[in-house]
Amino acid sequence: MSEHKQHISTYKSQILVLLSLIVLTVLTVTITSVHLGAFNTAAAMLIASVKAAIVLLYFMHLKFDEKIYRFMVTLVLAIYAVVIIITFFDYLYR
Amino acid sequence: MTGNSTTHREPSYLDYQGKYTGIRAWILSTDHKRIALLYMYSQIFFFLAGLVMGLFMKLELIAPGPQLMEAQTYNALFTVHGLTMIFLFIIPGLAASFGNFMIPIMIGAKDVAFPKLNLFSWYLFILGAVIILIGVFSGDGPPDTGWTFYAPYSLKTNTNVVLSVFGAFVLGFSSILTGLNFIVTIHQMRAPGMGFFRMPLFIWSLYGTAWIQLLATPVVGITFLMVVADRMLDIGFFDPAKGGDPVLYQHLFWIYSHPAVYIMILPAMGAITEIITTFSHRTVFGYKAIAMSSLAIAFVGYLVWGHHMFTSGMSETARLVFSFLTFLVAIPSAIKVFNWTATMYKGSISLEPPFWWAMAFIFIFMIGGLTGLVLGSVSTDIHVHDTMFVVAHFHYIVFGGAGIAFFAALHYWYPKMFGKMYNKKVANRALLMLFIGFNTLYLPMFFLGYMGMPRRYYDYLPQFANLNLLSTVGSWIMATALIIVIVNLLRAKKGTPEEMDDPWGGRTLEWKIQSPPSLENFEEIPVVEHEPYELTSK
């Protein structure tokens, strides 16, 4: 079982991942510096989520690992999201 | 593969001589069975301490007016009683003791995945207990906030809240590591042939529990740290004067503490399932339904925390959502009860003590569950909120449910753990006495609460006197019964290997090895060829 195919990421792919992360970071800073109203926050959070997904999939290797890890991560994030939504049932309607 | 035990027996885990001797052979052991006993002994110790505090509270309430103590002492007493019983007895509960002992054996492994981490968890548990204890006996006196540490009072009181809160944080960390260990063990260490759907249902319930421990505990951990920060650094997260929202504290607290109820009760349900199946001599009814209901309870239980806060000033929408979700949890719980009943139907039931304990569990748990519906719907909850009704419901679930299941499991696995059998007649009578005492103690509280007696007061109006007196008498009956139970277990007698290896005709893996188990549990890792609970000819 420890003999399952080990995926070794190449240096080149890691540099590409880093570059995309930096581009996204610069993008957030520029987007939030122009006035777009409530859309600013949404855009910033969306970009942050994309960055997080890239880190999870490539640096943290989820893309190449067994499915179970992706499943667990999705489940945990989904539960957390539901908890936030339910909490806001209180604050949005108070 | 069954117990051809007399031929060759390894020294048991109790007698095994390793690197260390004396007490160090226990407190430095990484054997899951010894760690389980370390947990069990410490938990029973804390349980007895909490019991004594409870008795004093009942004594104070024997008649209206101050009896033994001042109001402040009573406040401290119910706080420390709650802290001890919840964080030191019932949250580690069946998982840390019986789970630790049984998980590797029931899935056919030699130990948990991380034995050292397992021991470390126990040390964290003791460390947390010691911190709480220091908090009780030092500084400006024991905390008086109730075990919930509700802000803003927990930020303002002069009593020693910081240490208790920090102790609870450490205990949470211990709980997380135990859960982590169990999940990895169940994923990685199952014997060949032991698929997920061949695992005993106790293991399924512990699997669900472990996930709650893992995902809910950190939320309360950070909340407790914020309370500490509020008190020490004056930040004001939950202080209305500084913009904080006390209701948010309640949200965060119950995001953990409601699932914590399932941390307590799920392993209890699992153990009861084992007992009922064994003594009905039938395969369990609806194996997959029970297994899945454990996960469903774990999941839905995560989303219902708001029903503790119906009167806290939440929005109307939130109250309705939480009330609806709360009723959803009743479904998987009921699935379990129906499956237990169906398992017993047409079974050839042997009326041994563990079975009676399981029956007591179901009866009491049903009362607790049904009164939970009263609290779960917004309109009725507002009437009985913060009254003795809540106290009664809570004790029916947590003590009558999880606590009684703890003793049921103890009676069930006692021969396996120690190779000894207690006096069954005494066990049955003590249970009957406990059952009577328990109901005499807590049933009146439902009526008291319904009539409007608030909880957490050391005094009450004269019209509540009779029922309170009855309740106090019940506490004496119950405490006596508990002492008999424990003495009876301590006086258990060694049996022959044939009698002890499988005294009940159990069909899970732990009954196929010697009692008490050897250090390695299995000489050879077993290969599982049967479906769970399949009846095999002996």
Place this chain on the structure above:
Amino acid sequence: MEQNHTEHTDHFDPVASKLGMWLFIFTEILLFGGLFIVYSVYRFKHPVEFHLAHQELDVTIGLINTIILLVSSMTVAMSITALQLGNKKLTLILIAVTLLLAAVFLVNKYFEWGAKIHHDIYPGSEFLLSLSKGDMLFFGLYFFMTGLHAIHIIVGMALLGVTYVKVNNGTVNQNRVSLLENSGLYWHLVDLIWIFLFPLFYLIH
């Protein structure tokens, strides 16, 4: 699918330790998750104050620190590749670079915090208590969350430090990369949290 292991005392299962690390990461995510809930509730209640208060923070320092952490995340990922390919020397260099970047992050943080404290902005300061409730909450959250994050950086550095020693003496090697992989996972988690902290504190509009 299961393996037969011999002795449970020196039992080693890379899959188990990786799964364990992931589970631990889940608890960390929910630990910070609690704080993010608090943040979002208070920002929802005090949108204007949060916007005004955030202007006290220096976007440039935040941006530099973000990039530092991203680069360090890459170097740690590369160090795993290097070890898997058997290049011990490069592995050690990459871990050392990661540690160095982490230290630079902390130094930046130190100066950033120092400047705030110099301006009398710290939890419980008289100046802060004289400001609006939203300001108090913003800076309370700012110090608490970035402080907790900094503690995680220190823990991550300690983990990587231990890994460095073990790679150096050969206990962690090409055939046994588990410890490095797991320290790497932890390090990425620290990065992951910062990815959200940065826009939430420095880029409010």
